[in-house]
Structure formats: C-alpha cells, structure tokens
Amino acid sequence: MTNRQIKSLTCIAVVMAAGLGVLAPSASAAGRRVHPGDSIQDAVNSARPGDIITVMPGTYYENVLITKRLTLRGWGAGTVIKPPVTAVTPTTPTTPTAPGTPVAPAPGASGAPVAPGASGRALACSQADTGICVMGTAEQPVVGVDIRSLTVSGFKRNGVWASYTDRLSVQRVTAENNGTWGIAQERSTRGLFRDNVARDNAESGLFIANTVEREGGATDTLGAVVRRNTLTGNRIGVTVRRVRNLAVYGNSVTGNCGGIFVVGDEGEPGAGDMTIRGNRIHENNKFCKGNSRLPDIQGVGIVLTGAEETVVRSNSIRGNVGASPLSGGILLFKSFVGATNTDNVIRDNVVRDNKPADLANQGTGTGNRFVNNRCGSSVPAGMC
Template structure:
C-alpha cells in the first residue's frame, strides 16, 4: 500500500499543476510556470491582465472565474480605429495605487511586469488575455478554457504569432473591440465559446491587422459550436484561407458571418461554412469608412474565392442596409470579386430584402439546391 501510494503521489501532483486563488495574481503564476504547466484559476473575480508567451494551459470554472480590467491607474492611450492593432500603454504612474475593493470582493492585484517587446504589441491595459509569440518563434500549444473575460477596453482575448492555440468554453463579453481575436497564426481551435455584446466581432480571425496584404493560410483553423450574440458581427474571417466555420449559433448581432477579402494575392477563401444556425441578426450598427450600415445580415462574402457555404439554416435576417439579407455575394469596395464560390443545400427563409443575392462581376459562383423564396437576381431559388 505504502509503495503504491508513493508511486501515485508524484503523478497526482503533476496533474494538479499550479492553482490561483482570489487575491493571487494570475500573471505571477504564468510568469513562474514552466512550459507545459497547467494553471487552474479558482472561482472568483480577478482584476488584472494576463500575457502568455509560453506553452501552457490556463483554465478556470466558466462563469465563476471572471477576469476584469485592473483598476490600477495607467497613463492614457491614444484612441485607435477598431481594425488597427492594439496600441502600447505606458506603465502605471509612480506611486499610483489601486482603488479600494468593495466589501467581500477579491483582492485587486497590481499589473505584473511583462516582457517588453511582446507586451508593446498587445496593450495589456486594454486586453484581458494576450497570447504573444514572434515571427521567429511563434508560441505553440497554448490552451485557454472555461474562463470569463469581461469589460476590457479593446479585446477579451488577443493572439498573435501562435500555432495550435485552443480557446474553449470561454465567455468573452462587453469588450470594446473584439471578443476573441487572432492574427498571424495557424491551426487555431475556437470551440464552445460564448462571445456576446462586444463592440466589433465576437470572433475575429485575420492575416494581420496593421497592414494590407494577401490572405494567409491558417493551416486548418476551426471555429466550431460557438454562441455569438449581441455583437456588431458574429464571426469575421478577413484575408485568410483554409479554415472551417461550422455548427455555430449566431443571433441578435447586426451581422452573422463575414468573409472579407481584397485585391491582394493570394485571395481570401478556400474555406467551408456549414451547419450554422443564423437567425434574426437584426440589431442595427452604424456604418464606418469600410462598411455601410449593418443590419439583418446572414452571411456575406466579399472578395472571396473557392468557399463552400452549405447546409446552414438562415432565417429572419431583415434590414435595409446594402448588406441585408440571407446569403449575399457583395461587391467589394476595393474592386475584389467573388469567384468560384459554391452556395448549396442551405435553408434560407424570411430574410429581407432577399434570401439569396449575387452582386458584382465575379464569375464561377454557383447556387445549388437552396430552399429559399426570393433571390436577386431572380431564379436562384
């Protein structure tokens, strides 16, 4: 018996990893973790930002583990457009102190110091969790799960230069730009998350946000079984290739799914969008310099190629925007065309002004066996 227990004890300790309790710093645990460690964040509210630059697992208890912006005073940062990269923020002013916590609230830790080069690329004061590699050394195998990230000035979770990032069962809500976002990365998995009431996209995957350029290969990124509601756009995939978006539920956003390309080479596309439930995305969002007003949008492809949109259920998306309707191939503002896309086997009902619409001068686009009532031009149902 004693010998058996002696063998089991080290394994159990290894599985337990590091634990963070209310009043502790998540960032301190990350800083001291070894690659491959598991950090378990116990139920409570944590007022801090977290920067991850090594392989590890960060997991909590879903809605019971909440990360919110720190209340430590920081120097102001200049505002940026939503599509720009997050800007660096100055460190806390000397002598600044945290505001007192409410009775019974978790202790509010001060922000931890982080490696300067990567921290500058992701303003921690504005983002809940940053996962940051470099072009020369992407961070591989980070796993974030069962946490809530709420109320940050820009993003709930932001990742750059990652490979095999996994974000699962995360709630990202009420953030000022994106709920969960990734650029310059490959083989990401985003599954069973809830992104709600974020100012821009609930889920956002892009080649890069700080410059123009051709689409990059995600090497098979997956956006699966997420619930996206109350955002400007549920899912945006911009200037990327080779990924799948399936089994998601999108409702109550201004728009459902946007596939965005431009005149760069290679073009955006070569992806599959299937088995999504996209209902009543009828919230109104004012337009900007890149897009008109958004309301009542199911799926929009603009500047996309070789993308398959199939077996989706798209209903009740109604609006008066140029983008409104069920499934729309939209003319790009920069002249990029939709080419060789296949729209098939979808149920597209009660969307206005039309269930299906094909605009622009693209070629090779096919609409096959869709169950719908109206199309522009007529005859595609």
C-alpha cells in the same frame, strides 16, 4: 505464508490502489493554482512550459500576457477576469489632485512585470486594455497555448487577443462587453475556437485575420476551426478576413447586426478556400452605424466579399431583415476595394424570411454556383 503468496498479495494491493486512484500523481501532472487575491500574471511568469495553471473561482482585476506553452483554465463561469482597478495617487491635503492626473496602476495591471523575454509588442498588447494576450514572434511563434473555462469581461480593447501563435486552443471561454473584439487572432495557424460565448462586443465576437496592421494577401491558417460557438449582441458574429483554409461550423449566430463575414481584397493569394456549414444564423437584426470600411449593418446573414473557392452549405439562415446594402440571407457582395467573388458554392442551405432577399449575387464575379437551396426570393431571380 510463502514468498510467492506475499508477492501475489502485494501485486493485488497495487492494482486495487491504482483502481481506487490512490497512487501518487505522475510528474506530468505539474500545475499550480491561483486563488482570489493572487496574481494570474505572477503564476504565468513563474510557470514552466507545459504547466497547467488553474484559476479558482473569483474575480481577478488584471491583464494577462502569455508568451510560452501552457494551459490557463478557470473554474467555469465563476472565474472572471476584468480590467485592472487603478489606485489614486496619494496626495497631501495641501496639494489637491487636478482632474486628469495620471494614477498608478494597481497590482497585476498593465504595468505589472511580464515574462522574461517578452517583446515590446507583447507588452504593448497587455498595456492596450486587453484581457488575455497570447504573443509570439515571427521567428518564434508560441505553440500549444490552451485557454479554457473562464470569462473575460469589460476590456477597452479585446477579451482574448493572439498573434504569432500555432495550435492555440480557446474553449468554453465567455468574452463579453469588450470594446473591440471578443476573441481575436492574427498571423497564426491551426487555431481551435470551440464552445465559446462571445456577446455584446463592439466589433466581432470572433475575429480571425492575416494581420490587422496592413493590407496584403490572405494567409493559410493550416486548418483553423471555429466550432459550436454562441455569438450574440456583437456588431458581427464571426469575421474571417484575408485568410484561407479553415472551417466555420455548428455555431449559433443570432441577435448581432451581422452574422458571418468572409472578407477579402485584391491581394494575392485571395481569401477563401474555406467551409461554412451547419450554422444557425437567425434574426441578426440589431442596427450598427456604418464606418469608413462598411455601410450600416443590419439584418445580415452571411456575406462573402472578395472571397474565392468557399463552400457555404447546410446552414439555417432565417429572419435576417434590414435596409443596408448588405442585408439579406446569403449575399455575394463586391469588395469595396474592387475584389470580386469567384468560384464559390452556395448549396443545400435553408434560407427563409430574409429581406430584401434570401439569396443575392452582386458584382461581376464568375464561377459562383447556387445549388439546391430552399429559399423564397433571390436577386437576380431564379436562384431558389
């Protein structure tokens, strides 16, 4: 066999090996796996920026704090993160523990070590009974975190909470039975929230805001996307509060007290400049008692309050029925702090069987247009 033939056979062997997938993985495939009994937080702390952490099927009782770029992915519904289980402080038989005595945190609980350089605010997030915290700072937002294919369940505060992030991606995550929000983000840009399930959370299933610590003008999300999520059994399916420049589309919102809320105030710039389209918002007829900010909520499809330049189009909004001031299909409602709705466009929606009305335009805002909607009733009359 000639040298040329040997070289030719060698090349063929390499090509065949590549086609069969037997070549060694590249260095860019760096990652690590976490198994039941391991600590997710330990893996996060020791990861390098850009690493992939795969959490194998099982239930993990801990809070997770992320302050660097990485991917945290589970194994679908089989990967579940729940609140830490506390361990009773050992006592001697002659010294019984009084009721209410503090107990030590379990391994991986909120008192567990966190990543070097984590801010006090980031640590506080982890200690506040939230499942996964993604925390940057104003000076250095955390960029490119990807969370996917896992469940966060039963936390006293939030399932997933993010602050000072850019390009955060949360996909195929189930956030359920959490005491405030299912998946929430503030002070952040270019977030992607897609194909998630948020159910039975005490407040919003998905919540995007400028900040939760103070009032103020709306911030630019630089094109955040809330897409193809399933929101059910929450107080509100999706809330976008004091933000601008994002899209909410293709979501299924049903069985909540309210469907989608766009919330602004008198701050500048105003909230809005967003698109809400192609959503299915049906029978959000659960009853939620009012609070200091909102009246009772029941039978709410889409509410714009203090919003501007928002387009609501091509949504299916059916069977939202209630007796709240906010009840109905699509409602433009004057903000409780006096901000009006201005220059919003409501068009090409199917709005049927909502009560007290399919469409309602309240308050003194100007420039709002209702165009080509298929509906049966409106306040004032004549918009259908």
